[in-house]
Amino acid sequence: MAVQRRGPLAEEAAEVEVLYANLEKLKSLSKKIQGSMSRLEVSGRTVQDAIGPVYGNTQRLQVMNTNVDRVLEAIERAREPLDMTKREERILRSRPERIGLADYMSSIDRTNQALRELKSTNLRSNQQAISELSSLLSVGTQSLEDVFRELCRRDSQPIEPLGYIMKGSEFPRLAQQKTAQLRTINAQIYNYTSQMSPGELTPSAKVYAQERGQYVTLSLSNLAQASLSTARKVAGQDGNAIYKQGSNGAGSYASGMQGMYTAEYDNICQIFSREEWGQVLSNTCQSSLAVFGNTLRDLDAHIKSNLITDCYLAYEIIEVVSNTSFRLEERTGELKHAMSEALRPVRETAKSSLAILLSDIRSRIQQLSSLPIDGSAVPITSEVMQRLQTMTSYLPPLTSIMRSLGDGGWSAPNNSTSTSSIPTVKSFDVGADGKQLFSHYSNDTIETLLSNLESRAKSMLRGKSVQGVFLANNIALIERMIRSSELQPLLGSSEKLATWRKKSSQLYTDAWGEISKLLLDVINTKNSRPPSMGQGVNSADVLKALNSKEKDAIKEKFRSFNVSFDELVAKHKSYKMEPEVRRMLGREVQMYIEPLYGRFWERYHEVDKGKGKYVKYDKGQLSSILASLS
Template sequence: MDDEAAEIELLEQNLNKTRQISQKMTAILSSFDNRLVKLEKAILPLYASTQLLTRRASNIDSVLGKIEEVASNRDGIATEEALILRGPQPGQLETYKEALERLNAGIAFKSSEEDTSQAARIVETGAAKVTQLYTKLVAESSAGSPPGDPEFTFTPFDPSLRVQLAPIVAFLRTLPLPATHPNHPAALAIQSTLRDAQRGYGEMRGNWSRKCLESHAKRILDRSENVDGVLAGREIGAWAQNMLTVAKEEYNLLSDLAPIPTSSLVATTFSSLITPLISLFKSTLSSLNTSLKRNLQKHIFLALSTYTSLSESESHWEDLMCRRAGRRENELKDALSSLRSVCLRSFPELIANIKAGAVGKGGEPNTNVADFVTSTVEFLERVPEVKTAVGSALLKLGDGNWKMGEGITVPKTARLGEGDEDLILENFIFDVVSTTVASLVTLSRSQRRPAFGSIFLLNNISYLRTHLLIQPINGVDALLSSQGRELLNSNFRTAKANYMDANLSPLLTALAEDKDKSKSSVKEKFMRFFDLLDELVERHTTAVVLPGDLEADERETVCQEVALLVVPLFQRFVQKNPGKDFSRNPQKYIKLSATEVEARLKSIYS
């Protein structure tokens, strides 16, 4: 127990010592803390003063840096401005482009209003300088004299100028515009400059294109008065195709060289470009129409051929000159309508002219082919070359209306429409042929001497039948209906019968048997026969039967038929009346033998 008490007492002593030591340490630390507080209070004003000085020093450094940078920028803008004002120099377009790009970059990333305004002004000037170079090169390509070749030759854009323009156009398309750079201060001015340049491009190229086509327009108008109408019409159609070729090439070129290649502005520029071409087209067709109306019958195939040729360009014109240019007007459609109106007049006029051929021509006619017959045949022979135009125009006119209301009523159920061109063409040609035949019959009957009238009718009907049916050209026979063929054949047979009756009946009647068989009667018959034979031969020396080379076969047929009619009858009469039975001198009355009579008859048709 004593030991434990001793240990407890020892522990208490140690604890007291530890407590004393702790109290001393706490006192020391409290004193140190008080000293630190006093030190902090002493140092704090110095620290605050030092921070302020450091901040002021940093601000001074920043201001000096800004001043140096602004001074540097001022020098850079001045340098760029000098370069821009000189304009793009040969071979230095890339340098010029880079200078403008630096200025644009400065505008995009710097906030100084003064610098931005100055840079924008310089960029606007630079854009104008490049645009001027663009306009200058376009003007060079659109100046001078057009090719003087009589035939149209397409003149492409100068390849060397196009090579020069390509990088310029590429650069112009990168310039800031309101659509791409809405906040760029020069965007509106640059857009206005480029629009003006593009409008100028359209005007220059349009006027140049017109110059290239104008001389050819004058040439085809001059030729249309002298060359074949169908050929002239095709030349006009080819000229219109050349115009479309030029317009298409210019559209493609515009798409490549337009500074602002938006579809709407390209369409507007292209519309401006083709305006001189359309003006030339309208004036050319107007002059042509005036010429057609002045002498329609002479130029009818010119009108029909022109209509056919121009019709082939309808879809191309609609696509190129209307849709791509954003235009509603269709000048080709208007021209076709005007031409068709002219063509519509020609068909009733043709019928009227044929009818007029039988009016006021009394007396002994010229037995040659009548002028209105040859002109009618020439007309019909040319129809297959312009078949489409004729069929279309006739449908527009209306079936039978070419007869100008001669009491003809076409039932509504029988009216023809699209797809009936061949049928209405057959109807028209039948009416032309039947009117021609009727006029010929009227003319032949109006003559005082039927023999000459019959020769006239035979020659003319044969001419019609030969050229339209027997030996046609251009396939005109395919346009004849079965009714038309029968009309020609039946009238030819009738005309030939009339010819035989009017010219041979007196000759045959002279040898006819009668009740008087006296010698004097026989003598009189022989004398009358040979007098009539002489008259017949003399008549045919001035009135040639079937004179054309194409009618040679028919002429030979008529010759054989005449010989078969006259010679056998003459032989029988001679056999029945031997010379010794009625005269001591029969050679006085029987002047020719049967063989000689036949030879004399055949000489008429040789």
């Protein structure tokens, strides 16, 4: 048992010994490693002490190298515009046609971008490059302007507007392809000039306004000349002839302007930006508007020299120009003010014409050396009414200037330009009824005519009867010309004319008033008053109650009546009366004389016992004669 136990223990002891032996080896190895680590640490410290300064220098060199690279890069960037300038200069100093318009504008874009970048650096060293690029950009832009000008000029040969007006055709516009090219070039120039001179008209817009403005002016020149030539009085022409509506070329001139301005506006809208439209159009039309203003001033001088006959030309010009300016304003939003300013002289002359026409009536009547002894109407009456008839064809412009004058504002004897433009309270009544204003002016014209004719008749015609006939004839002519024209709905039944008609009738019947006194019965017998008029009146019985002296007085009345009546009838028949005047005055006399004579005859016709020595006419005969007066 002891031997068996000792066997396993011996094995375990042997293993323990082996482990102890290994442990000793490990300890020895650890000591060696520790010694090596100590030596390595000493060596590392020695290396660190030696390499540390070298490593620091290396880091500084790396930073310096980085900075040098950055400087070199900045130098390269600074040199790049200079190198780019040489490249772009070769392009921009060539013609765009050679390079190609697209490539040429791309070069301008690159140059413009480079210029912006240089300006943003604010480096003094870049000033020379900035100057060179700016100069180069100006060269390129000028070349684009030249191309723009040439494109505009190719389709700017003057045209004859009258042909388009007569045919009712649209005025020519630039082709779509052309406007596309011009739009591209303008956009390029606009991008450059917008930073160089903001708020001003771009060079391309100036070029367009110049080239197309000259085209418009030359195209309209014939119409301007035609307006003046058709206004002049030609040799052999009746200098007193009233201007005939539409005979002057001003209407065609205005139509031509509207057509050409509208066409240019459509072109401008296709080429320029929205904010440029109005300014470019105004500049394009500036030259032709100046010619238009000069033409209207020349026409105004002609109108002033022939105001009585050609004031209607002023009214026509006001109408056509005003309508044209309103249509252009509606279409383009421009030019209304410019055209109104050009129209101002003609408008002021038209305003003054209303008072001058009234003054002309007064002066012409006062200059009459004689009046018709037969009481017929004078030519000035028909001439004045013809004026009013003609004016109805110009109601829109006339009512416009009448509103500006105010109701009755035409009555001033000297309505000059210097005062007519001064506003009055009445002139602000823009809502006034234009037709009513014209009616008032027409009534004032007729009143001026008749009052002056009446005054002249009283001083030049002897006898109220012929004065009455004279007035009645002129009134009849006035009423006839009103009824037969557009004056009828405007004037209608004039109370003033009715008053004048009554006055003329009164003047005429006053001459018959003398013989009416012969027919008035104021004789009474001693025994009784003579019976009044009635069915039972017996002339013989009436006469029996009269003494011889009273009978002689009756005989004298009959005799005087016969003489005066025959003279008045003869005068009546000798007067030249308008048919309506003869009817009116004939009825007035008949209604006035016939009842008086009938009463007188019934009471006293037996005074000559039917012999006809004193009683020349019985009631029937006198009634027939009076009826024949109508």
